[in-house]
Amino acid sequence: MAGLFRRMVSGLKSRRWLLIRRTLQILIVLAFVVDIPEVGRIAHGNLSSSLWFWNVPLTDPFVLLQSLLAGAPLAKTALIGAAIVAGFYAFFGGRIYCSWVCPINMLTDAAHWLRQKLKIKGNLTLSRELRSVLLVMALVLSVVTGTLAWEMINPITLFQRELMWTSAAGVTFLAALFLFDFLVSRRGWCGHLCPVGAFYKWLGRYGRLRITALKIDACSGCSDCIKVCPEPHVLAPLVAQKAMTVTDSDCTRCGACLDKCNSGALAMKLDMHRGVSFRGIPIVKS
Numbered sequence: 001m002a003g004l005f006r007r008m009v010s011g012l013k014s015r016r017w018l019l020i021r022r023t024l025q026i027l028i029v030l031a032f033v034v035d036i037p038e039v040g041r042i043a044h045g046n047l048s049s050s051l052w053f054w055n056v057p058l059t060d061p062f063v064l065l066q067s068l069l070a071g072a073p074l075a076k077t078a079l080i081g082a083a084i085v086a087g088f089y090a091f092f093g094g095r096i097y098c099s100w101v102c103p104i105n106m107l108t109d110a111a112h113w114l115r116q117k118l119k120i121k122g123n124l125t126l127s128r129e130l131r132s133v134l135l136v137m138a139l140v141l142s143v144v145t146g147t148l149a150w151e152m153i154n155p156i157t158l159f160q161r162e163l164m165w166t167s168a169a170g171v172t173f174l175a176a177l178f179l180f181d182f183l184v185s186r187r188g189w190c191g192h193l194c195p196v197g198a199f200y201k202w203l204g205r206y207g208r209l210r211i212t213a214l215k216i217d218a219c220s221g222c223s224d225c226i227k228v229c230p231e232p233h234v235l236a237p238l239v240a241q242k243a244m245t246v247t248d249s250d251c252t253r254c255g256a257c258l259d260k261c262n263s264g265a266l267a268m269k270l271d272m273h274r275g276v277s278f279r280g281i282p283i284v285k286s
């Protein structure tokens with residue numbers, strides 16, 4: 001019994017970042033749909049534009065940018081909401097949105113998990129730059145069509161809509177996305193195609209929350225962290241001991257590397273120094 005308990009505790013410890021962010025992702029989804037007795041609903045709207053705790057507006061800056069380009073009039077609350085969201089991600093790191101907020105991440109992580117479990121080998125190799133191309137196309141389309149072009153097919157918006165008004169078309173689209181990641185392309189959607197992820201990467205280019213090696217030689221070089229990282233290229237310089245800190249803004253701050261690293265070589269920290277790490281050691285060795 002004691003052995004079982006120890007195994008459970010160690011299992012939970014080795015997944016703590018995953019458990020914390022899944023809990024947050026699910027709570028965010030529930031906040032939009034569950035009415036708490038005597039309190040009501042905590043969040044109104046959706047992830048594009050919402051009102052939290054009856055007073056705090058939050059607007060997706062990517063949606064605001066599309067509205068701006070489409071020539072739509074912008075409400076003061078939308079601008080305040082976008083400033084709050086943009087400020088947060090610009091300071092901490094844009095793709096925190098992907099790992100900690102976006103509900104599609106749960107779908108694509110599940111597809112990846114199943115892919116690993118069933119040892120699916122086939123992989124359509126895509127360029128990571130495709131998502132930036134799609135981002136530019138979405139913005140250009142907003143100008144040309146005068147509409148929020150991407151929002152019409154954005155799976156994130158679709159996911160929330162589906163929770164309320166299930167439709168065959170929506171479910172089919174989300175199922176196709178799952179199958180694409182599961183059978184066709186490893187980390188295909190979030191790692192290569194999603195323009196929302198590309199936008200947040202751009203927004204949080206200088207984000208200060210970073211994965212950091214506690215000591216330059218603490219890493220044993222086993223590469224276990226790279227194997228679980230959704231954006232493996234971001235960790236390569238650190239494992240090769242050419243850097244102390246992950247500075248690539250593709251890092252989603254998911255914490256998978258922290259859960260995996262058995263040597264305790266890594267930590268997630270605020271790093272306010274520009275060009276040098278918090279201990280004065282160069283972030284990237286030449």
Ligand code: SF4
Pocket residue numbers: 097098099102103104105108156189190191194195196197198
């Ligand atoms: S890449 Fe796109 S779909 Fe994937 S988690 Fe980020 S915003 Fe969501």
Ligand code: SF4
Pocket residue numbers: 211225228229230231232234235246250251252253254255256257258
């Ligand atoms: S470096 Fe770590 S926190 Fe960043 S994406 Fe990779 S696994 Fe997640």
